[in-house]
Structures are given as structure tokens and as C-alpha cells.
Amino acid sequence: MSYLVFSVFVCLLCAHLPTTKSEHSVPYKVGYIDQYVDHFNFARFGNQTFKERYLIQDKWWDKKNNGPIFFYTGNEGPIEAFWKASGLMFDLAPRFGALILFGEHRYYGKSLPFGPSKSFQRPYIGLLTMRQALADFAYLINSIKKQHGAEKSPVIAFGGSYGGMLAAYFRMKHPSVCDGSIAASAPIYLLNPKFDHSFFFTDVTKDFSESVSGCVPRIKRAFTKMDQLMTEGKKGLAMLTKYFQLCQPLTGKAAYTHLLGWIRNAFTNTAMFDYPYATNFLPVGNPVKFSCDHVLSAADDISGLAAASGIYYNATFGPLKCFDISKEYVSCADPTGCGIGPNAWAWDYQACTDILLPPGSNNVTDMFPILPFNDTLRNEYCMKTWGTKPNPDWAYWGQDLRTTSNIVFSNGDLDPWHRGGVLKDVSKSVRAFMVIGGAHHLDLRGHNSKDPVSVIKVRGQEAKMIEEWVMKAKKSRQSIST
Known part of the structure; x- marks a missing residue:
């Protein structure tokens, strides 16, 4: 599955568009955090931790005004690969004064809880679950906020494909950490065993x-x-x-x-x-x-x-x-x-x-x-x-999208995954955008002179939603502090 749509919205991005390169060269700093091996069962591993890798860039961050954190929910591969393919975040960062943070998914890249060999053996591989990965991301963000004095900064999650599923689930499962999500090409309905998977x-x-x-x-x-x-x-x-x-x-x-x-x-x-x-x-x-x-x-x-x-x-x-x-x-x-x-x-x-x-x-x-x-x-x-098999009884979660908010589900009509995703608006804050002529999470990629008009429009709509989420989160934090 393994990997990443002219209207009034065009002007939302135009001031900060880079050159026509779609694989950007924005540098990053590599960091590691001591992450819990098991967030839910301390009796087995106690406080045992592993080194989770993350990438960070603060060149656009407006810390003084609590600029948001743009967080990429890492998926099935080394995190630097997703850094290269997620140019939308870097196109938007200057406008929002955002801190860029990419979290590597446990058991991928260099974030191996039990080392390069033991991690993939039973029973240690059993700690590779979406729930554990989402808990990793929540802990990572809270830790980064403390380190950088960013407790009041809103958090907007981005992800493509499986990472898009995680971005949506992150908002659903950890709404106190994540203020909104851009879930690109996220076939979340695959977790419903009754859904037709044959498309x-x-x-x-x-x-x-x-x-x-x-x-x-x-x-x-x-x-x-x-x-x-x-x-x-x-x-x-x-x-x-x-x-x-x-x-x-x-x-x-x-x-x-x-x-x-x-x-x-x-x-x-x-x-x-x-x-x-x-x-x-x-x-x-x-x-x-x-x-x-x-x-x-x-x-x-x-x-x-x-x-x-x-x-x-x-x-x-x-x-x-x-x-x-x-x-x-x-x-x-x-x-x-x-x-x-x-x-x-x-x-x-x-x-x-x-x-x-x-x-x-x-x-x-x-x-x-x-x-x-x-x-x-x-x-x-x-x-x-x-020694296991898919378990739809517990995998089927997060399907009733009426219980959540602040998520954009984007899909491209050329993407063979799109029929597994959310194709219609659920509410005013859970939106579905279609990129006509777009392949797998095209909107998540950086601006390119050959982009179809439809993806420019969708990116503008996404920017507008992010602006609403950030303003709402800042206002909410301000009222709490006073």
C-alpha cells in the first residue's frame, strides 16, 4: 500500500509557493525521544523505552505568537522518505508560522523497539499496532511542546495513504493533542469488514x-x-x-x-x-x-x-x-x-x-x-x-465520523485506493475533497507547475480549513488561560 486537486482559494497559497520542484530540499534536524515500548501494559515491560526518531524544522516557526505545529503521522517506511514527498506542509508553513515535525512510525526506519532483528520476532512484533503508534505520536508531540515552550501551539496532523488513516485516527483518538487533520488518500473504510474490498x-x-x-x-x-x-x-x-x-x-x-x-x-x-x-x-x-x-x-x-x-x-x-x-x-x-x-x-x-x-x-x-x-x-x-490473523472485531473503529470533527479527507479520482476513502462531506468540519485528475495523495505533495487546477483548488480549501482550526484552537487556549 505501501505510499502519497481557479477559484477564490487559489490566493491562499500563492504568496508562498516555491519553485516548480515537487521533491523539495528543505533541510531537517534529526532527533530521538525515549518512547515507551508499551503504552498500555506496564506490568510486562515496566518503563522500558526505545529511541523513536523524528525530524524537525523551525525556520518558519512564529513561537512568539504560538504558531502551530504541523505534524506528519509517519507511516510504513523511513520517515525521511515522507519528508521528501509532503511538500504541502512546507508550502503552508511560512504563511502559518508553523513548526514542522515528522514522527517515525514504530517498527519502521530506525525506530525499532527491540533492535533490527529481535523487533520482527514473536512475541516482540506484537507491539506493532496502530494504537501504540498513535500513542507514540501523542507522547512525542507533548514532549516537543515542553522542550520548545510550545504548550499553546495548535497541532495540525498531515498524512498520506496509511499515514492519512493515522492522521484521521489521531484526531479521533487524541483530540486533546491534535486540533485537526489533513487525511490524504486515506482508505479508512477498509477497517470495516462489511465494506467491499474488491475495488x-x-x-x-x-x-x-x-x-x-x-x-x-x-x-x-x-x-x-x-x-x-x-x-x-x-x-x-x-x-x-x-x-x-x-x-x-x-x-x-x-x-x-x-x-x-x-x-x-x-x-x-x-x-x-x-x-x-x-x-x-x-x-x-x-x-x-x-x-x-x-x-x-x-x-x-x-x-x-x-x-x-x-x-x-x-x-x-x-x-x-x-x-x-x-x-x-x-x-x-x-x-x-x-x-x-x-x-x-x-x-x-x-x-x-x-x-x-x-x-x-x-x-x-x-x-x-x-x-x-x-x-x-x-x-x-x-x-x-x-501465528495470528486479521481481527476485524477490534480493528473496526472510528467508522462513525459523526462523532469527530476537524478532518479533511482528500482523494484523487485516479487513485486506485480512493473508493476505500471518505468521498462525501460528513459535517461542516469533516469534509471530503476530490482531486479530479489526481493520483495517490497528489494534494499532499508540493506545488508543481504541471499541477492540475483541481489540486490547486483542493489545497486552497485545505488551507482555509487549517486556518479555521488554528484560529479556533488559539481562541480556546486563550480563554482557558484567562
Whole structure:
């Protein structure tokens, strides 16, 4: 899941827009805080702590006037990666006089409660939960406030994707700490076991179908021809190895299935990050169209599929002479992708506990091969891997949004996650904004000259909501102090 919409609102941002770079270079200071290993059971670990990492920048902070704290709720990866992809916070900080703070999620990056090995072993991995992470964030913010004399500063949370879910839940669970949240591309309804989770690969397919005519049929034909080659045994496997320029030859059904997952993962990420400009992880703007152009211009169907898949991995891992699919893609409890390395282990565990994720592909409602991963298969995998399984009985929380306030849920209609999110206003203070022509949390990224008008409008609406929340919080704190 692993990662990040002209009206009256345009002028709210225009005074502080940076250059057209979308991956900003704002420096940060790295800090560590002694964070409790377990916030809810002191009998087991007592007061044992670990070092939680955070990033901070105070160059715009108006401390004298209790400027707000803009807090990023770190998600499934090293925190510096989200710093680079969350330019909206830096675009807005000068206007609001904000202190910027990014908190790293426990069990990701360098915030490992029991070290790089033990943290991912049972039973220690059991302390990786959303509730623990939210408690970490609350403790971090309160500690930073004390250190910097910022007790009266309002706190606005920002997050994208899983981080967007956390930003929303942070406001719900810790309203005394968080005064409002921008929850970008946050599919919070996935935690409802009764919600239809089957939309994801259908919407990935829709992105490619609507981008270039004829793209999806050719992709489907390529998968069919790959299956036909598989029936030829070693000869077919050798041909597939050559088509996809694999470092290690395919040796059988398991390796072939992993290749199919590797291909699907490339198309999934291309759809999620279909931004109108190049990024540090995709080399071109409008990568869905770029991939389809390769699919359609290739000499044959499988060559086109291979070329389109290689675009993503060449950009992610740098120019490759061959593709090592065992290192570039990890099969896990999340069919949409877990990433690689220790971060993948952590997300795999969360996909087996407190996150309910989409099923696999079916080749009927989507363009991908039949790679099933239903609740039964997921439970079997999770029990075998972690000794647990997703528990919707306690994961289903925070769904009645009428009980909360001060949250913006933003989504892009190109984002294959958007149907799992909040698409309609719930109240005057729980709003839903749609970025037409926007991919995964495009609004959270920094200003770019190629941004669609819709994302400029949504960012302006978000700025207006933040202004209301900050003014209300300051007024409330002032009345209490007097």
C-alpha cells in the first residue's frame, strides 16, 4: 500500500509557493525521544523505552505568537522518505508560522523497539499496532511542546495513504493533542469488514484503460501468451526469462507466480503514482500513459508487458542490467505490495493483524492474472507466518465520523485506493475533497507547475480549513488561560 486537486482559494497559497520542484530540499534536524515500548501494559515491560526518531524544522516557526505545529503521522517506511514527498506542509508553513515535525512510525526506519532483528520476532512484533503508534505520536508531540515552550501551539496532523488513516485516527483518538487533520488518500473504510474490498485492481485496470485505447486488451493478451509458454515446460520458462531479462532463470510454477506478482506490483505502483510530472521514483510524468505507449509500440505482446514493467523497477532501483525479482518484489499478506526489507516485514505483520486489505486479482474485473488472496488464504498465510490473523472485531473503529470533527479527507479520482476513502462531506468540519485528475495523495505533495487546477483548488480549501482550526484552537487556549 505501501505510499502519497481557479477559484477564490487559489490566493491562499500563492504568496508562498516555491519553485516548480515537487521533491523539495528543505533541510531537517534529526532527533530521538525515549518512547515507551508499551503504552498500555506496564506490568510486562515496566518503563522500558526505545529511541523513536523524528525530524524537525523551525525556520518558519512564529513561537512568539504560538504558531502551530504541523505534524506528519509517519507511516510504513523511513520517515525521511515522507519528508521528501509532503511538500504541502512546507508550502503552508511560512504563511502559518508553523513548526514542522515528522514522527517515525514504530517498527519502521530506525525506530525499532527491540533492535533490527529481535523487533520482527514473536512475541516482540506484537507491539506493532496502530494504537501504540498513535500513542507514540501523542507522547512525542507533548514532549516537543515542553522542550520548545510550545504548550499553546495548535497541532495540525498531515498524512498520506496509511499515514492519512493515522492522521484521521489521531484526531479521533487524541483530540486533546491534535486540533485537526489533513487525511490524504486515506482508505479508512477498509477497517470495516462489511465494506467491499474488491475495488483496488479493478480501479488500477480502469486507470490504464482510460489512459490509452487498446492498452488493457494487449496487456491481457500478454498474460494469456505467458500462460501458453508455461505449458511448454523448460523451453517456455527459458523464453520468459529472456523476455523479462531476469537475473535468475525461472525454474517452475512458484517462480512463475512470483514473476506475475512482480509484474502486477509494477502496474499497481505506476497507477498509484500517476502524477503529471517526473518524481524521484518514476522517471516521467503521466507514467500510466508512458507505460501504455511502451505496451502498444512493442513488437509483440509479451515484450510490451516486459518493457512497461521494467520502467518502474529501473526507476526504483536504478538502471538494471537484469531484474532480480526475488529482491525487487516481496510476496506478502498485502496483494497491493509490502515493499522490501524490514519495512516489508512490518507491513506484512500489520496486514495480518489490524489492517484489512484488498483481495487478489481475478482476470474478470481486472486485467491481471488469477492470483487469488481471499480471507481464507490470508488467514492461512498469516497463521503460518506470524501465528495470528486479521481481527476485524477490534480493528473496526472510528467508522462513525459523526462523532469527530476537524478532518479533511482528500482523494484523487485516479487513485486506485480512493473508493476505500471518505468521498462525501460528513459535517461542516469533516469534509471530503476530490482531486479530479489526481493520483495517490497528489494534494499532499508540493506545488508543481504541471499541477492540475483541481489540486490547486483542493489545497486552497485545505488551507482555509487549517486556518479555521488554528484560529479556533488559539481562541480556546486563550480563554482557558484567562
